[in-house]
Amino acid sequence: MAVTGAILVLYLIAHMYGNLKVFSGQEAFDGYAHNLRVLGTPLLPEHGFLWLARLILLASVLIHIYAAVSLWLRARRARPASQRYQVTKRVHRTYSSYTMRWGGVLIALFTIFHILHLTVNVISPGGASDSPYERLVNGFQPEFWFVTLFYVAAVIAVGFHLRHGIWSGLATLGVNQANRQPKMNAVATGLSLILTVGFLLPPLAVTFGLVS
Amino acid sequence: MNITLRVWRQKGRDDEGRMVTYKLTDVSPDMSFLEMLDVLNEKLTLESEEPVAFDHDCREGICGACGVVIDGEAHGPERTTTCQLHMRSFNDGDTITVEPWRASAFPVVKDLVVDRGAFDRIIQAGGYVSAPTGTAPDAHANPIPKPDADRAFDAATCIGCGACVAACPNASSMLFTAAKVTHLGMLPQGQPERASRVVQMVNQQDAEDFGGCTNIGECAAVCPKGIPLDTISQLNQDLLGSLGKGIG
Structure with missing residues (x-):
């Protein structure tokens, strides 16, 4: 995971750089x-690097989903619906940690739409075009404001x-120590904010006529 | 104080169970939560009803026997054990919901009592050190850096109450296991079994049907002993370190 x-x-950082x-x-x-x-040409065939990257990304996404689904199933088995609490209270969980699973499903659906x-x-x-810029x-x-709106919502969901993902990933890899927690939180919040804003800028700029 | 209690009643392991409402009058704010349950049970006994079963022992906050979910929080609104929670933390006229720990690995035995034997089996799987027999070694023969000793001691304060599992959205026992792994892993006596300990204990908690950790942090937030969340990262580090050593 x-x-x-x-x-x-890491891919998102590169993707954002390209978008900007x-x-x-x-x-x-x-x-x-x-x-x-x-x-990488002529060492690699044309499109070679691209397909290599796509292959790694696809494998990562599939393994990521597999791990998420098995955690989800284990959680359901560990506390089945019949054993749910009558009253629950949020003590420490954040909005982002609470929406990891359904948020992840949304992001997966968005990614499919985004590729199409x-x-x-x-x-x-x-209108279709051979130029990525024109696409x-x-x-x-502006007349496709609903497309922009959908992207904005999806990018915020990714944020x-x-x-939680960056924080949780660091903790899983053993980075979490009490004195490092402020830094870990800063990295997680900072990086997700930078990525969210970086991905929001291009579509919003087009919709508001700053790029044409 | 007048209190309305909604308590989980379940006759036995196979009974379905349901919430039952009781009204208590003249509750003193100085009563502990368990004393308030005692008063309820006296009243139920006088009315020839079955008293509410709940686990308790020392009532000093050090044994880990008591523990119920109060208004959706393990051990209730204060960061302490249920026995050290007092009625002054509630208001006159409150409705308080009392439920047992909820996890497949902690089956309800009766009412608010759950079977926490799964924790014992996790300890049996690796929560020990090899103890060579012979005369006691010199006290200064094994110097331990102060930060390590402190960290081991902080982790060792875990009383195994199970609040971490009860509060975890995944019903994971990771904080409990991580506390034991950190406690023993920080000390020289714990080194011989360090790699195998973490693998065996994690395998055992998986076998007990506890959920997986997703680093949400509810466990450490409700822990009456303040076991830090970073023990889980210590467990992950040890687990990574044990990879490729042929332990399974």
Whole structure:
């Protein structure tokens, strides 16, 4: 869970970096996308690096989901529905730790939509295009405000998932010591905030006409 | 004080169980929670009803026998054991819900009494040190750094009450096991079995059907002995360290 989560967090950082290229114009953004496709050539075949990354990501996601489902099932067995408390009270749990499971399901569904939308371009509000930049700009036009809204909601869900996920991953990997907890919390909150804002900027910029 | 109690009543392991409401008048705010239950039981006995069964022993907060979930919190609103909780923590006219620890690994025996034998089996799996016989060694033969001694002692204050399991949304016993692993792992006497201890104890808690830890922290927040959450990271560290040593 922690290791695959760490791989996905590292990927998100790279993904955010690529997204922010949108502010440097179409050439920079499309050039970055093209460079990803030819990264490592001629040592690797064209698209070689990309598919390698996709393979690692897919494996990480599947293992992450497998671990989550087995934890979920174990928790259900450890306290079945028939043994639920009549009264429960939140003592320490946070909104983010409490929404890890259903939040994770939402993020998985969003990821599928996101790939169909901007990667494969099967779903193409505003028109399909070979240029990743145009796909992005077409997809988040003001008349498709509901697409933007959906992305905003999903990215915020990812932010909450990361807030507890980064903390929990560090603890699982044995980093948690009493004197390190303020730092761990700062890293978890800081990184999830940076990623949330970084992912929110491009679609919002398009919707509000800052990028066209 | 006038108190309305909603108490879990269950005749035996196979009984379905239900919440029953009792009204108590003239409860002194200086009574402990268990004394208030004693008063209820006296009243029930006089009315020829079955008294409410609950676990208790020292009533000093050091044995770990008592423990119920009060208004959704293990051991109630104060960070102490149920026996050290007093009625002054409640208000006149309150309705208080009292439930047993809830976990498959802690089956209800009767009313508020659960079988915590699963904890004993986790200890049997690895919560010990090899004790060479012979004369007692010199007290200063085995120097232990003060921070290690302190950490071992803090972890050793666990009384095995089970509040961590009761409060965990996953019904995981990780804080309990981690306290034992940290307690013994910090001391030189605990080193020979350090790697095998953590593997055996974790395997045993899995076999007992406790849930998995997701680092939410409810356990440490309700622990009457303040066992720190970072013991769980110590357990994870030891578990990682035992990988590849052929222990299983």
